[in-house]
Amino acid sequence: MGTLTIGVFSSLIGSMNLDFAVKLAETAADKGHNVNLWLSGNATTAAKKGQKEYKDYSYLIKKISGLQKKGVQVAACEACSEARGIHAGEDIIEGITSIGMDWYVAKAAKSDRVLHIGVE
Amino acid sequence: MGTLTIGVFSSLIGSMNLDFAVKLAETAADKGHNVNLWLSGNATTAAKKGQKEYKDYSYLIKKISGLQKKGVQVAACEACSEARGIHAGEDIIEGITSIGMDWYVAKAAKSDRVLHIGVE
Amino acid sequence: MKLGIFYSDLRGNHDMLFRLKGEKIGVFLVGNGIYHATIKEKGEPSPILQKKEIDYYVLSEDLSTRGFSTDEVDSDIKVITYSDLTDLIMNDYDKLAWL
Amino acid sequence: MKLGIFYSDLRGNHDMLFRLKGEKIGVFLVGNGIYHATIKEKGEPSPILQKKEIDYYVLSEDLSTRGFSTDEVDSDIKVITYSDLTDLIMNDYDKLAWL
Amino acid sequence: MSNNILFVVQRPPYKSENPKLAITHAMSCYTADIHIDEPVEPTLAYVGDGVLNCIRDQRSQDIYGLISTEQHIKVQLSGDMKILVCKEDIERLGIKEERLVDGKDLGAEAGLNVVPFKEILKEMEICDHLMFF
Amino acid sequence: MSNNILFVVQRPPYKSENPKLAITHAMSCYTADIHIDEPVEPTLAYVGDGVLNCIRDQRSQDIYGLISTEQHIKVQLSGDMKILVCKEDIERLGIKEERLVDGKDLGAEAGLNVVPFKEILKEMEICDHLMFF
Numbered sequence: 001m002g003t004l005t006i007g008v009f010s011s012l013i014g015s016m017n018l019d020f021a022v023k024l025a026e027t028a029a030d031k032g033h034n035v036n037l038w039l040s041g042n043a044t045t046a047a048k049k050g051q052k053e054y055k056d057y058s059y060l061i062k063k064i065s066g067l068q069k070k071g072v073q074v075a076a077c078e079a080c081s082e083a084r085g086i087h088a089g090e091d092i093i094e095g096i097t098s099i100g101m102d103w104y105v106a107k108a109a110k111s112d113r114v115l116h117i118g119v120e
Numbered sequence: 121m122g123t124l125t126i127g128v129f130s131s132l133i134g135s136m137n138l139d140f141a142v143k144l145a146e147t148a149a150d151k152g153h154n155v156n157l158w159l160s161g162n163a164t165t166a167a168k169k170g171q172k173e174y175k176d177y178s179y180l181i182k183k184i185s186g187l188q189k190k191g192v193q194v195a196a197c198e199a200c201s202e203a204r205g206i207h208a209g210e211d212i213i214e215g216i217t218s219i220g221m222d223w224y225v226a227k228a229a230k231s232d233r234v235l236h237i238g239v240e
Numbered sequence: 241m242k243l244g245i246f247y248s249d250l251r252g253n254h255d256m257l258f259r260l261k262g263e264k265i266g267v268f269l270v271g272n273g274i275y276h277a278t279i280k281e282k283g284e285p286s287p288i289l290q291k292k293e294i295d296y297y298v299l300s301e302d303l304s305t306r307g308f309s310t311d312e313v314d315s316d317i318k319v320i321t322y323s324d325l326t327d328l329i330m331n332d333y334d335k336l337a338w339l
Numbered sequence: 340m341k342l343g344i345f346y347s348d349l350r351g352n353h354d355m356l357f358r359l360k361g362e363k364i365g366v367f368l369v370g371n372g373i374y375h376a377t378i379k380e381k382g383e384p385s386p387i388l389q390k391k392e393i394d395y396y397v398l399s400e401d402l403s404t405r406g407f408s409t410d411e412v413d414s415d416i417k418v419i420t421y422s423d424l425t426d427l428i429m430n431d432y433d434k435l436a437w438l
Numbered sequence: 439m440s441n442n443i444l445f446v447v448q449r450p451p452y453k454s455e456n457p458k459l460a461i462t463h464a465m466s467c468y469t470a471d472i473h474i475d476e477p478v479e480p481t482l483a484y485v486g487d488g489v490l491n492c493i494r495d496q497r498s499q500d501i502y503g504l505i506s507t508e509q510h511i512k513v514q515l516s517g518d519m520k521i522l523v524c525k526e527d528i529e530r531l532g533i534k535e536e537r538l539v540d541g542k543d544l545g546a547e548a549g550l551n552v553v554p555f556k557e558i559l560k561e562m563e564i565c566d567h568l569m570f571f
Numbered sequence: 572m573s574n575n576i577l578f579v580v581q582r583p584p585y586k587s588e589n590p591k592l593a594i595t596h597a598m599s600c601y602t603a604d605i606h607i608d609e610p611v612e613p614t615l616a617y618v619g620d621g622v623l624n625c626i627r628d629q630r631s632q633d634i635y636g637l638i639s640t641e642q643h644i645k646v647q648l649s650g651d652m653k654i655l656v657c658k659e660d661i662e663r664l665g666i667k668e669e670r671l672v673d674g675k676d677l678g679a680e681a682g683l684n685v686v687p688f689k690e691i692l693k694e695m696e697i698c699d700h701l702m703f704f
Contacts, residue, residue, distance in 0.1 A: 002429050009588075009704075011240075012204060013203060013455050014161075014162060014453075015240075015453050020369060020370060023421055023502075024425065027422055028429070031426075040592060041133070041134075041589055041592050042131050042133065045162075048205035048206070050205035051202075051203060052205070055503070055505045056458065056462075056504070057203035057455070059203070079174060079176075080133075083133060083171060083172055083177035083179070084133065084165055085169055085211075100599060102605060106603035106604075106605075106607045107606070109603060109607060109700070112429065113435060114702070115428065116435070116700075116702040118592075119347075119437065119587070119589065119704075120135075124329065127569070129455075129456050134588045135587065137248065137271065139635050140271060147323055147326045148330070160459060161455050162455070175636070176591065176638050177588070178637065221462060222467070223473055225463060225466055225467045225480075226471075226478060227473070228443060228569075229443065229474060229476065229478045229566065229567070230441075230474055232330065233330060234568070235246075235336045236570060238338065238456050238460070239248075239454070243562075249586065250586075251350075253448065253486065255486065256485070260562075271585065272583050272585060279665060281664055304634055305585060305631045305634050305635060306623070306629060307626035307627055307628040307630075307670075342695075347453070348453065350487070354619065370453060371450050374450065374490065378490075378531050378533075379532045380531055380532070403495075404497055404502060405490070406496040406497075407495075408495075434698075434700065434701050436579075436703045
């Protein structure tokens with residue numbers, strides 16, 4: 001079993017890249033791999049508490065919390081979040097670490113595979 | 121003098137379409153036109169309170185509040201905001217109306233010009 | 241119709257521009273659209289500049305943001321400010337399309 | 340290197356694909372990349388499918404999402420699930436690039 | 439006097455939220471009269487790669503838990519919204535008309551109107567405002 | 572043993588935040604050792620339309636209040652980050668080398684390395700991981 005780190009820079013709602021990343025993380029974790037998920041840039045919008053579930057919009061809170069139960073580490077870029085008014089504690093979903101970019105590159109360096117989704 | 125309604129669907133940070141829209145709204149208001157600004161889809165991220173000012177990221181809170189002082193009406197799509205966990209009162213910047221899409225199409229219908237920026 | 245078309249990308253939807261018709265067509269190069277006014281890929285001007293009956297404009301503030309000056313702009317394109325853009329929108333074009 | 344390349348758009352960066360080289364290249368069509376596997380524009384297969392030495396894969400879940408079934412996929416392309424994709428990533432490709 | 443807004447969708451579905459927001463914004467025209475004294479009439483047109491929104495059998499709900507663009511289009515067809523699809527573009531992309539969304543199972547009387555681009559251009563001429571998605 | 576990550580920027584600036592995040596993520600490699608026991612070494616490469624990030628005289632700060640991509644690149648040059656720019660792409664786009672960002676005024680010893688694409692490909696071979704922006 002290996003370690004897979006996925007970095008995503010796409011908005012919660014829009015390109016569906018985050019839906020893809022979450023489903024891939026889930027599949028890899030179910031197969032016994034270690035998985036890290038990094039949310040940066042517009043992807044930090046996925047870390048905001050209080051998302052209302054509409055069937056029309058990507059809604060990932062439950063899925064991300066499911067990932068965490070499977071041992072997936074989920075972290076969000078601190079500066080990217082704060083620039084969007086999403087602050088640790090009051091705004092960020094419990095279990096998602098708010099941290100600097102060095103966390104991501106360190107995790108990537110120690111991983112067998114890195115899937116970096118650096119687009120919107 | 122005429123009425124200009126600008127609708128934007130692009131994220132606060134990213135394409136700089138919102139920076140463009142805000143600067144255009146400001147210029148038009150300074151010339152004496154009536155201006156409405158509609159934030160929908162990912163552009164509702166611009167309506168979030170508590171954005172931290174970094175010189176690296178688009179920071180529009182002060183500019184939007186400046187627009188309001190010039191008489192520009194600024195509104196954000198209610199469902200699009202809520203899906204992102206951005207709720208009226210607790211999350212949305214004062215002075216920005218959280219409202220349904222019918223507000224925008226009504227304003228557009230009564231405007232001399234509509235600039236609809238329907239991309240990310 | 242008098243149609244003002246906004247271009248904010250270097251790549252993308254050229255086809256649509258050539259399909260749109262009206263008694264007057266203006267193209268506003270804003271954001272990354274300014275590269276069409278300044279870059280000659282393989283020595284050629286951008287394909288979007290080929291249509292003769294169109295008035296082309298480029299936003300001076302967006303040129304400067306990206307490191308270009310007015311004298312690097314193709315001579316067929318008029319350099320305008322946000323103020324000029326506002327006047328053109330409100331006076332000269334009745335419909336607007338952001339491609 | 341053994342390089343896995345992800346395509347999630349219908350339009351865009353075809354040049355880069357043809358510039359990338361390695362001992363083994365795989366292309367994963369995901370998201371809107373699936374249109375390359377299903378749409379024949381003007382009767383022609385997508386230009387990204389032209390490279391003979393590449394293994395092409397398309398994600399079945401993303402086909403279904405967009406209304407396509409496996410039997411509409413070009414026969415040179417292997418239809419895979421998220422589970423297959425995970426195995427390919429972890430076993431067969433050591434570097435990954437999302438274009 | 440009614441105002442007409444033409445919503446033009448030129449991008450494929452699922453890569454951006456905006457093609458879906460084109461439909462919901464068009465739909466919201468029916469309640470715009472709560473804000474102003476005149477009705478607002480929407481027309482929806484799919485052109486360019488936007489015609490890919492109109493392919494039937496989209497299963498986004500089963501797979502990603504998201505209402506499909508197809509479901510949205512069907513609801514609007516059953517509400518009699520005028521929806522145009524560019525003929526040249528479906529032909530260019532090799533999409534047969536029988537692969538397009540059909541609203542009959544939701545009780546729609548008419549389906550999507552597949553029309554030449556020049557008819558969509560005519561709608562652009564007669565509408566009051568354009569919204570390109 | 573150090574780990575090397577190659578950051579490849581293939582899109583123009585200002586249309587997405589991500590070309591700028593490529594630089595800040597690359598920079599963050601210098602502090603990655605607070606999390607792991609090995610250093611992480613970044614290399615930054617501009618290819619395709621991404622080379623437009625490297626044009627000098629960007630005035631985004633004056634006009635939109637935003638630090639320019641140029642300022643970011645200069646800071647990294649003065650910190651001796653290895654930054655490659657694809658020669659074929661600047662030629663294709665008609666950009667002369669004297670139009671590229673120069674870090675000398677911030678004390679950088681070397682400027683941007685304009686190299687043939689095959690050298691960037693070589694970096695892709697030797698790096699441990701790739702991050703395309």
